[in-house]
Amino acid sequence: MLLRRHHHHRLFRLRLLLLHHHHHQFQSFSTLTIPLSHPTYIIWSSNTSLGKTLVSTGLSSSFLLSPSSSSKKFLYLKPLQTGFPSDSDSRFLFQKLSSLSLSRNLPLFSSHSVLLSSLPAAKSFKPNEFSLNESREMCELGFYEEKKVLEAGRVAPELVSETIYAWEGALSPHFAAEREGGAVEDSELVKRLETRLKEGLLEGGVERGKLDGFCVVETAGGVASPGPSGTLQCDLYRPLRFPGVLVGDGRLGGISGTISAYESLKLRGYDVVAIVIEDHGLINEIPLKSYLRSRVPVFVLPPIPQDPSNDLMEWFDESCNVFNSLKDIMLEAYLERMRRLNEMPRKAGDVFWWPFTQHKLVPPSTVTVIDSRCGENFSVYKVQNKEYITQQFDACASWWTQGPDATLQTELARDMGYAAARFGHVMFPENVYEPALECAELLLDGVGKGWATRVYFSDNGSTAIEIALKMAFRKFSSDHGILPELLKNNPTESCTELMVLALKGSYHGDTLGAMEAQAPSYTGRGLFLDPPTVFMHNGKWTVSLPEVFHSATLKPEDTTFRSRDEIFLKSRDESNLAGLYSLYVSQQLSQYSTLSETNKQIGALIMEPIIQGAGGMHMVDPLFQRMLVNECRHCRIPVIFDEVFTGFWRLGVESAAELLGCVPDIACFGKLMTGGIIPLAATMATDAIFDSFTGDSKLKALLHGHSYSAHAMGCTAAAKSIKWFKDPNTNLNITSEKSQKMMLRELWDAELVQQFSSHPSISRVVTLGTLFALELQADESDAGYASLYARSLVQMLREDGIYTRPLGNVIYVMCGPCTSPKMCTLQLLKLYTKLEEFTLVKTKMNII
């Protein structure tokens, strides 16, 4: 009973939190859901005044004004209208379609509305209703009109034509908004558009699979014309990623503008299903088709009458065939897309061999179909009664690599295009090219600052580790005057066997060399120590010590901390615990000292500084790791930091070595180094390491390499991301308040984290930098990597818009270095709610 009351109390507090946060802060982050039960297209243009609205009108007439259109519904949305009320594209379309229905003698029920406008536009439109107060907000205009052209006994097809936001000035929306007031946040605009799409058509009774709905969203100006906030429209609408039709330019010079506009759309991940141009007698369609290699059909509209008194009825009749073909292409592309989306889960299960996956446990119904990603969010295709695309926050940070928000993603996309176009691929040895050099310089001036002098590029963390081991073993051998096994000429030659010193629970990759450095090692060439770990439980950070360190000399303050910062204090080096750690390590090392009789020696220390990722998001006591490094230095054993997971702000600082307070001889980086969009890894080393490979013979060199070493795209992405993440102008999370060192501000709400750590279902919590992790309390039988215990919780989270993949019973939420604390809090709130549900279900099951 008490437990139950306690439980209710927790839920109540959470609801308050949700309530508090939700309305004021989180509206903009709420999950977008886009219906796919009917086609929705965006109409782009390469410039203003090329006839977007004529194309929209032609499409709507083709869709609605035919004998078989009776139950159809066409939704036209104009999110941004300037020059209002004298210009109104939604009114134009509404009026033209009504006229066409009359002239063609076909029934039509049409409506027209204008939802919001700036005050000047409102006053201009309804002079009597809007007063002169100086509102900088958009006004609810709420204008509505309708027309009916009916035929007895027949259902009329329906047109809904809407303008969402209107301004008076015939200017670019950003300029009009600045002049007239009525600033609109990007997220507000997108959210309202999403709502209008759903309400305007879906709820209107359009049935699945009958193709009786069609929706068109018409942009303002050119593809890259700014919206009201100044964000370019092609960026603004990106989270929705509707397929598009591009209205190009048939005039002199128009080929160029059309191709460039097309490329700006491709550079933002849009699909373009057709291009439409007006005939100006220049046959621009020929070079367009040739350049686009017939991938995109190009339609040509008859010349548009310039006489303003022309009602265009004849022109629309002439253009009828073009619009019918265009509409057919758009319907076909929609159907083809749906077919593909629907077959993807089954096909994936048939042809993929997923890593780390027991295929027998993955039926098609559990496969996630990812249509695209924008910043931190996946757009996932789902079918639940209706087909739709919905957002999921990628809490796996696409498996620990993801860094970009939507802005950086677009920047990186352009840079990838540039790098591929400028360099393609360029082989590396004995060559130099800008991206490789810039990247190396940034690495040495950043994560390598103060210790590293050389950068060795490879393709992924595994290979970076293999290279590091080869470097370390060579250095150890040359320091200790021995012939390492890697250099021997035949396998029977007797020589010293070099082993790695590593920590239990570590992970350094899956190639055989990398696997030797993690327990269980397949050849047994490793000495694995059991490390003390730190975590938060019941609101307190505590060290959990392996039995070997249990000692009467320890005081409580040696193993508990008032704050997370205390864990990293250098002053702990003077504690009793530090002594215990050192003693233990030196004892372990002495077994393999050069004086011992065995032919085995420890040739390298390798460890993930601070956090062991794949091992279960364990925070290793940094004091222990520091003592370990000290002892190895003492024995001249090269020290390797595996920062593939921890590097580049993953833990809130550029390099986890900063938290540890000591530097390695060799360090490996990967994953987030490129911003998380393309594979590239680097093994960095000191001069002393490098020198052990220098000599007169090529055979003394490090004879390891990969064809794509230092590939231009990877280095370009890395250079951009390294700079972006540490620049306070581009990464708002960067702060250097507390110390000289740059670090990320705290992203995880302290109060919420406390609450998690006190939850009865949770055995430990770890937060640091971009990482929030918790371990579920579970029976022995439900623990470990292969455990399916968390499966139902993961399922609930995915349905609530969080894409997670557990490590056994460890659930984590990982964000990028630029993710806003607000977005993080929203995920924690959702996680907490689902955790409560999960606990309730598990409790009930246990009672039963």
Add this chain to the structure above:
Amino acid sequence: MLLRRHHHHRLFRLRLLLLHHHHHQFQSFSTLTIPLSHPTYIIWSSNTSLGKTLVSTGLSSSFLLSPSSSSKKFLYLKPLQTGFPSDSDSRFLFQKLSSLSLSRNLPLFSSHSVLLSSLPAAKSFKPNEFSLNESREMCELGFYEEKKVLEAGRVAPELVSETIYAWEGALSPHFAAEREGGAVEDSELVKRLETRLKEGLLEGGVERGKLDGFCVVETAGGVASPGPSGTLQCDLYRPLRFPGVLVGDGRLGGISGTISAYESLKLRGYDVVAIVIEDHGLINEIPLKSYLRSRVPVFVLPPIPQDPSNDLMEWFDESCNVFNSLKDIMLEAYLERMRRLNEMPRKAGDVFWWPFTQHKLVPPSTVTVIDSRCGENFSVYKVQNKEYITQQFDACASWWTQGPDATLQTELARDMGYAAARFGHVMFPENVYEPALECAELLLDGVGKGWATRVYFSDNGSTAIEIALKMAFRKFSSDHGILPELLKNNPTESCTELMVLALKGSYHGDTLGAMEAQAPSYTGRGLFLDPPTVFMHNGKWTVSLPEVFHSATLKPEDTTFRSRDEIFLKSRDESNLAGLYSLYVSQQLSQYSTLSETNKQIGALIMEPIIQGAGGMHMVDPLFQRMLVNECRHCRIPVIFDEVFTGFWRLGVESAAELLGCVPDIACFGKLMTGGIIPLAATMATDAIFDSFTGDSKLKALLHGHSYSAHAMGCTAAAKSIKWFKDPNTNLNITSEKSQKMMLRELWDAELVQQFSSHPSISRVVTLGTLFALELQADESDAGYASLYARSLVQMLREDGIYTRPLGNVIYVMCGPCTSPKMCTLQLLKLYTKLEEFTLVKTKMNII
């Protein structure tokens, strides 16, 4: 004497060949060299009529018309002029600058010329000189005029204003050329532009480092307006990759066009140092600057007077400061670029750790500075008296990955931008997204057709091999009921040690697991057979047999071939040699049969089909490999084909297995799979292999993976390239003449190859698909991987425009699957010439 005469005879024949080829076929491939001793900029525009020529004029006046300009020279080139003679931008600039010099009372020597035009334009311009014959060629117009505004005792600065090609119609150049005749090949245009640049300024006495020369190339229309051949100008000028200034659009809608044009330039690898727009009162510069994050300065010109009678003298005076600042930015960007290019070799040597490289042997002077690549060619920065950029054919095919010609490179660049923008990175396990699925389907329908059913993605060849070994060992273990070492729980547990069967001279990557499969194996877990090889010598293809196969039963026709095709004939399976091969292999295998007493067993066969790449471009007798596969099948040993090097048309067919005439159980692909621009690898397997990992526990799955598995950009590049290479519409080398199978036409001139194979300095030649390789005859001491014997030849080749990197004494030229036979022949001719020089030098040295 006889030798000498023979030598002369060879040289004579070669010269004939060169002569014959050169003038008729190879002009378009001749090496471009671009002076960098002074700035050269290209003036782009987002549309027609935005004021490119006004900007050129303003720049020339800023550069030439100042008191300190006395010895300066400005070259203005208009490669394409339409609407001629009524429109002539070079004449406009010539006249305006003369007027400005008069009005500002500053001396100037200016000249104006128009070189070539279509016949209608020529007739219009000089009605008396050009007759009415129906020439479709461009006419030598040869028009020249000059003006002098001199000042006593002072050297006048000099303006050279030139139009290269002119057409009469005020149309896009492609349309004008079609109507009026005067088609101009892209390569001809670029070559002529290069020549004018060099002659117009360099030879004019501009001194290095004095900044007394400046050159501007003004495009026609927008950035993507077609040139005379129909190729877009941004593609047409790409081999020159001049930095640019973009004249944007200050009108309503102009922000969009300007940004899109900028992006089209970036998507082709161009640098843009400034944007210039005309003031239309819309402050377009603010969103432009904001979007470009101040990376590119935006200049605003005062409104241009619309009155045609206005001589613009006042406007130029008003714009003076803007043009001065623009010119300064252009000069600064030039100086900064030169500074960087000059410091690169030293910096590279200081911070890089190149793979496979003994740094001590690489002084800065031998480092190649690669400014960019376009198709098959590097653009390399050099200083020899003057600074310049010159082309080198990348005969290393960027280390065996390179596939795209210039067209595919641009296509891939756009696709890379699209993939990054649409997906960024998306984690793979249990997910599906379009590029990964499409790529897997194409792989299974192509290189995996008929045998593979699963695709396992990784990042490079090494990791693909490690995965293949894990697959093979599991399959072997489950087939033979043994516990493989990789699955054991602790190293002391007794179990069977699985070994690989591989060929001497093989290379499968540098990670430790991959290294185990090549001799010398570092743990000795390999059985390495010495394979028979095939090569051409003295015009004949011959098998070279290891001693073990020497036998009296062999007939001459068993070991020599009338053609290369004969080597691959299935009918050889009936030969005596086939029997010898089989017997040998089965004897070797029997040592490790399951019945033997040792705890070692052969768990996998791994080999590079047909060509051992890194081992020295050795062609292994396909008959031997086929027999090897047969015997392994017999013993139920899984067969792995390492097609990382051989796959995707490297050897003239999509998969080298096609040449071998048998299929593997597992195959690895990488390098060319993505077209050679981004790392991605695939391990493909049969259902039987996959099934050995299927079960109820996750622990039975293949627990190997990399964060970037099946990354979207890599899969997108692979899908595009796989389709592109095998489509006869995009790859003109594709032919299916001889058989049903698609293959590349012969790229290496048969007569030349014969000649190489008979050269006294050459011990063997191998050609197949995109590969031409030769081994230099060398003493024992000069042989092997670390040999420096070929160094001087390599140096000579690099100076002649071929970038090679030898494998010891093996020199190879490798092209892409789309490279034209002409381009290949040109490289062979150059190689032959340099080989003669090299031989002469070596011979002389030996005599001395």
